[in-house]
Amino acid sequence: MNSNIIKCCILLCLLFVQASCSGSREKKEVHVSEVTNPLPIKLGDPFILHASDGKYYMYGTSLPDGFEAYVSTDLSQWTACGQVYKGGGEEQWNVDCFWAPEVYERNGKYYMFYSANSRNNPTNEGENFKLGVAVSLSPVGPFTDLYNRSIFEVDYPVIDANVYFDDANGKTYLYYSRCCYKHPVESEIAEQMKREGVYDEIEESWVYGVEMKPDFSGIVGEPVLLLAPPTRLADRQAEWESRSVTSHEVNRRWTEGSFLFKHNDSYYIMYSANHYGGAHYAVGYATSKNPLGPFVKASNNPVLQENQSKGGTVVGTGHNMVLMMPDSALYCVYHGRMTTNPDERVVLIDRLTIDKDGVLTIQGPTTTAQKIAY
Secondary structure (H helix, E strand, C coil): CCHHHHHHHHHHHHHHHHHHHHHHHHCCCCCEEEECCCCCCCCEEEEEEECCCCCEEEEEECECCEEEEEEECCCCCCEEEEEEEECCCCCCCECCCCEEEEEEEECCEEEEEEEEEECCCCCCCCCCEEEEEEEECCCCCCEEECCCCCCCCCCCCEEEEEEEECCCCCCEEEEEEECCCCCECCCHHHHHHHHCCCCCCCEECEEEEEEECCCCCCEEEEEEEEECCCCCCCCCCHHHHCHHHHCCCCCEECEEEEEEEEECCEEEEEEEECCCCCCCCEEEEEEECCCCCCCEECCCCCCECCCHHHCCCEEEEEEEEEEECCCCCEEEEEEEEECCEEEEEEEEEEEEEECCCCCEEECCCCCCCEEEEC
16 A cells, blocks of 8 residues: 555545543533422522522512522522512502513623502503613522603513514514403403303403514514414314403403523424413413414423323412523423412423424423433
C-alpha cells in the first residue's frame, strides 16, 4: 500500500478518536428523578418556569392577597420560597381574587401575568376580573406591577392569562378567558335544560386571543374568539364539555385555562371545560396553523379527566400547562383533587406525547412513580 495512503488513514483515525473524546467530554450528564403524583404542593392553576439558572419554579393560585412560589432542582423535592407578589394595597389597581399566575423569563427579567379583581368597579359588578403584569429581577420576587393598571380593558371580566412569544413572526400573543358572569348563551343544551325545568339559562366562558404590545402595555387590534362550548348536541365535544350542566352541578359551561404552544408547524391550544371546583373538570385541545386560529378541536378530547370511574383516586383535573424538559420530553402540569380530600387542589405532572399524525395524548392522571430526566 502506498505510504501516503497509510499516513492518511492513520490521520483520519486520530481525528475520529479526538472528535469522539471531545464529544464525550462536552456531553451533559443526564439526571433522572422519580416523581409521584400528587406533588407535595397544594395550589390551583400551576405553572412551572424552567429558569436560566437550571431550577424549576412553580407558581399558582393559593393566597388571598397575591402569589407564592416553590423551587426545585429535580421536580420531585420542592422548597417553599414564600410570597413573591403581594397585591390588594390601597394604592394598587387590584383588590382580591388573585388567580392563575404565569411567569416568563425575558431579557434578564421575570414577568408575571395574572388575574385579579379590579379596584375600578363603578357599576359594582360581582365579578370584575382583569389581567395584570408584574416584573422582578428574580424568579422568587419580589414582583411589582409593571403598570398600576390592567393590561387592557373590555366590558366583561377576564381571567387566566397565557402568553406566547412567536419566534416565527416576532410577535407576542395574549390568551385569556371571558368569564361566564352575565353571559347567557343560546344553545341546544340550554334549551334542553330549560325544557326539563333544571336551569332557565346557561352561562358560558370563552377563550380569546390577541396580539400584545412588546412592552406588555396593551393589546394590538381586537381580541379574536378562539374557543367556545358547542351549540349543538350532535357536536362530538358537547357531551364532555357540558358535564357540569348535565349532572346538575351548575348552570355554567366553561372554556378556560388556555395554554398555547407550537409543535412542528402546528399551534396547539389546550383548555379546560366544566366547573373547576367539581369532579368533571377536564382538559381538551385544538390545533391551528395560525396563532389566532381558526382552531379545530381534537376528536380524541378530553385528553385528561378524572380516573375515579376507572377505580382511580383523582378527580377534577384541569388548568394545565406544558413543560418541555432538556431532553425535549413534554409533560402536562395541572391541578386535580384526590378522592380522599376533594376540597383541596393538588399539583400533578404526567407525560404528554404527540404522535406522527399530530395527535396529542396525556398518560394520566397517574399516582405511581415515574422517572423524569431533568
